[in-house]
Amino acid sequence: MGFLHRNRGLSPYLLLAPGLLYLALFFLVPLGFLAYQSLQSGTFDVGYAFDWAWGNYWDAIRNYRGHFIRSLQYAGIATLLALLLGYPLAYWIAFRGGRWKNLLLLFIVAPFFVTYLIRTLAWETILADQGPVVGFLRDIGVLGSDGRVLATSTAVVAGITYNFFPFMALPLYVSLEQIDQRLIEAAQDLYASKWKAFVRVTLPLSLPGVVAGTLLTFIPAAGDFINAQLLGSPRTHMIGNVIQSKFLELTDYPAAASMSFVLMAAILLMVAIYARVVGTEKLTG
């Protein structure tokens, strides 16, 4: 018993050691190997050798610029859509849900209970050429008589939006739910209109949820390749599709590894810009 007391300074490290060691071994070290691999040259048959092949990075950017830009665009649009769709819903549950809040939240999480690939395949069924959605859009003239939704960028963005929607809606809900209602009432007592009270009180207080939801949606969306694969066509392929096929089909490991790092760098850059924008908005608002 005295052991714990005497070595009090040591006990947090004893608690941390197994888990952190695991993460170091199977998260950090692999990233190191990925970096090592990304600077190798050669071919799969002859073997790859490390020689500071920075050219892999330039090749990745030069040859696949379109895929990188498309990934960031799709992820950005899907994140924005999820925010616009999710905010009113999270607001309604937080302020009008009453004692059914937790049950209503289930609707938001429910998609997660259906395997990712299966729910994406369900969208394939819904958006199929002979399906009701396409039929309706053809009837009202939005699509031509042989227009399609599948295999377009619209389908891919729609799929990403749906699949990552809970990542957006849950943090939004959490931050809205924590808002002290009395602050909003106070604003209205001071003659703020409902809209003004929302813009000046509710919205700024929910900003942490907006930021968390945006990041949680954007980051996985930018690396996604399942929606582009199942709902899109080669013309809508994202960088994830390229990385995946280079690793697992073409066994061009150095190229795939360097692309992975470019993807991470691109995401970090976008996140940094976003943090900048949100930060200054908070200061001026």
Place this chain on the structure above:
Amino acid sequence: MSAAPVAERARESESVWSRAWSFVRRHVLTVYAWLAFVYLMLPIAIVIAFSFNDPAGRYNYTWSGFTWDNWRNWDGVPGLRSAMVLSLEIALIASIVATALGTLIALALARYAFRGRGATNLLIFLPLSTPEIVLGASLLTLFLNLNVVFGFTTILIAHIMFCISFAVVTVKARLIGFDRHLEEAAMDLGANEWVTFRKVTLPLIAPAILAALLLCFAISIDDFVVTYFNSGPETTFPLFVWGAARIGAPPQVNVIGSAIFIVAVVGMVANVLFQMRRERSAATA
């Protein structure tokens, strides 16, 4: 003589319209919320409906008749049962190991001030904010470079890795809102640290540990991307769906997807209702 009733009717219809308008204004958010719920549920309804489909050909995309056969014959497709068994085994072991490691880290973070706290938080946060494709790719390069044979072990290693952070976050949230005085009281009454942990701390954080277990289980059983990179010849359920999707997924895939969904939802609803009842009885007590 006819002017009065006409005016009356006009006023009546006007008031009907204005009443309808004010109804819409008051309930527009509610209507929107229910439309959003329909949007979220639509693919799930499709998945469940098509598990009862009796497809005419190889493709389970168009409705062609109701049947119970797919449910009766859920493992009538070669490879499906073994894929499901593998997924369950991996999810069970991964969630237990990851929750154990994650709980220890959470205890250290919530209980002790120690040097290296910031680095620890960063190491927990990084895997959560790395795109899955990069997690999968970096583990793949590690195993490739060390000539590890891909299979059960590599899948398990990967799943434990990406589950740990989720377990830490879940358990830590509970520990932070936790009354330290309860533990101090136990110690004042002569309990040593181990007894206090077993008799006071553990029962109090048990719900969080259970939540972490369930979350890890759900994430593991649903994972496709990381598993795809590190599975070698093995096939988990999501990988089975991926393979089947290329040649037309059989309705049995929908059966398993629906079954997982139903089990998860029943569990969640029961949990929410149980909490609501406990809250109400706590309020009346």
